[in-house]
Amino acid sequence: xxxxxxEITNLHKRFGDVEVLKGIDLTMQRxxxxxxxxxxxxxxxxxxxxxNLLEDYEEGIVAVAGEQxxxxxxxxxxxxxxxxxxxxxxxxxxxxxQHFNLFPHMSAIxxxxxxxxxxxxxxxxxxxxxxxxxLDRVGMKDRKDHFPGQLSGGQQQRxxxxxxIAMNPELMLFDEVTSALDPELVSEVLAVVKGxxxxxxxxxxxxxxxxxxHDVSDRVVFMQDGRIGEEGPxxxxxxxxxxxxxxxxxxxxxx
Amino acid sequence: MDYDFNFAAVWRNFDLLLSGLGLGLVLAxxxxxxxxxxxLFTAFGMLSKHRLxxxxxxxxxxxxxNTPILVLILFTFFALPQLGLRLGKIESFIVTLAVYSGAxxxxxxxxxxxxxxxxxxxxxxxxxxxxxxxxxxxTIPIMFRNVLPALGNNFISLFKDTSLAAAIAVxxxxxxxxxxxxxxxxxxxxxxxxxxxYVFACAIIAALLRRxxxxxxxxx
Numbered sequence: 001x002x003x004x005x006x007e008i009t010n011l012h013k014r015f016g017d018v019e020v021l022k023g024i025d026l027t028m029q030r031x032x033x034x035x036x037x038x039x040x041x042x043x044x045x046x047x048x049x050x051x052n053l054l055e056d057y058e059e060g061i062v063a064v065a066g067e068q069x070x071x072x073x074x075x076x077x078x079x080x081x082x083x084x085x086x087x088x089x090x091x092x093x094x095x096x097x098q099h100f101n102l103f104p105h106m107s108a109i110x111x112x113x114x115x116x117x118x119x120x121x122x123x124x125x126x127x128x129x130x131x132x133x134x135l136d137r138v139g140m141k142d143r144k145d146h147f148p149g150q151l152s153g154g155q156q157q158r159x160x161x162x163x164x165i166a167m168n169p170e171l172m173l174f175d176e177v178t179s180a181l182d183p184e185l186v187s188e189v190l191a192v193v194k195g196x197x198x199x200x201x202x203x204x205x206x207x208x209x210x211x212x213x214h215d216v217s218d219r220v221v222f223m224q225d226g227r228i229g230e231e232g233p234x235x236x237x238x239x240x241x242x243x244x245x246x247x248x249x250x251x252x253x254x255x
Numbered sequence: 256m257d258y259d260f261n262f263a264a265v266w267r268n269f270d271l272l273l274s275g276l277g278l279g280l281v282l283a284x285x286x287x288x289x290x291x292x293x294x295l296f297t298a299f300g301m302l303s304k305h306r307l308x309x310x311x312x313x314x315x316x317x318x319x320x321n322t323p324i325l326v327l328i329l330f331t332f333f334a335l336p337q338l339g340l341r342l343g344k345i346e347s348f349i350v351t352l353a354v355y356s357g358a359x360x361x362x363x364x365x366x367x368x369x370x371x372x373x374x375x376x377x378x379x380x381x382x383x384x385x386x387x388x389x390x391x392x393x394t395i396p397i398m399f400r401n402v403l404p405a406l407g408n409n410f411i412s413l414f415k416d417t418s419l420a421a422a423i424a425v426x427x428x429x430x431x432x433x434x435x436x437x438x439x440x441x442x443x444x445x446x447x448x449x450x451x452x453y454v455f456a457c458a459i460i461a462a463l464l465r466r467x468x469x470x471x472x473x474x475x
Contacts, residue, residue: 090383
């Protein structure tokens with residue numbers, strides 16, 4: 001078996017006195033699509049944010065493509081990597097956010113180009129072409145010169161997906177990609193994500209869309225109280241939940 | 256009131272007033288440019304996670320903002336030479352106004368930075384930009400646009416403060432007006448013309464700043 005795209009071992013994370021992740025183990029191979037579900041406060045989003053070190057973690061190992069993220073071991077002690085190293089590692093993953101977080105002072109295509117030019121050191125014309133290809137892919141090519149403020153939520157989220165994926169990451173992280181969208185805009189974004197999954201992109205998603213999680217995932221992880229409560233193929237997890245907690249959660253999520 | 260207006264003496268010296276106004280504008284421009292750089296660094300200092308930096312930034316802003324600018328001008332020009340730092344009057348005034356404006360602009364920039372959604376910085380980091388790269392490409396350009404109206408206010412206020420340079424005989428507009436006043440005794444005419452020149456200059460600055468604001472406005 002090749003090196004896993006993501007390997008999380010015994011991950012612990014604290015906010016002050018509160019331990020929000022209490023020993024997470026999770027492995028993803030190339031092409032895996034894994035959805036994290038669970039009630040709010042269960043640690044899904046924090047787990048996602050530890051993968052690209054938007055949150056520091058206190059214990060355990062997060063490794064992307066075999067490389068530990070954020071820290072190295074030195075004489076048995078954990079040492080935080082330099083800023084530049086961390087920036088390089090962050091670009092190994094792509095991320096989209098609940099609130100899109102497009103750069104409001106740049107057109108759609110410049111949003112996508114920024115990382116290509118600054119991080120990937122791509123020449124501008126090549127970056128433009130790449131950005132255009134990806135905007136086309138998410139159905140936003142005809143709006144490439146629009147600014148975020150001129151786009152609907154669904155359109156902004158699709159540009160944000162193009163911005164992340166154009167960087168050609170090992171792994172895509174989707175944080176509640178449709179939570180901030182009006183109901184009629186959800187499907188256009190989910191269609192894009194499904195398309196990427198079908199292409200073989202390795203993806204880790206936090207989602208409240210149970211039907212979507214069911215349809216798109218190879219595996220679903222149910223988180224409760226900072227631990228993995230249950231994990232398995234979507235059909236098993238959604239139709240034969242082992243624990244009462246999961247059964248209750250699914251019922252409340254109207255699945 | 257029975258007063259014969261006579262502007263002849265003022266018009267005769269108008270070139271002096273104009274050159275004074277020009278010098279005032281240059282002084283303001285240079286000082287505020289330096290003040291912007293100081294203010295930006297200090298604003299980041301105030302928001303730093305390092306306590307020492309925060310203290311230093313707060314100390315600077317409170318010390319400067321709580322001292323009248325005239326006192327600062329006199330201190331820099333008369334007291335610093337006693338301590339071994341001798342500056343010409345123009346340099347001395349530029350240093351004073353730069354340091355003074357830096358303290359005010361710190362607060363302007365700080366409020367602009369605090370108001371930004373934290374997600375913008377995070378989005379910058381996720382595409383592999385460093386903290387510095389994120390500041391240069393994303394945070395500062397957006398913050399700058401948002402604080403432009405407040406910045407304009409400060410620019411105008413600081414430009415008018417150049418009149419205080421007359422206190423150390425910098426030959427700007429107020430200095431020349433005072434001289435003309437003393438030499439000709441046309442009190443009303445002199446100060447009326449000087450006042451109108453300030454008003455006119457400030458109106459032009461305000462109009463220019465509004466154009467910059469419109470030009471940089473984020474569509475949508």
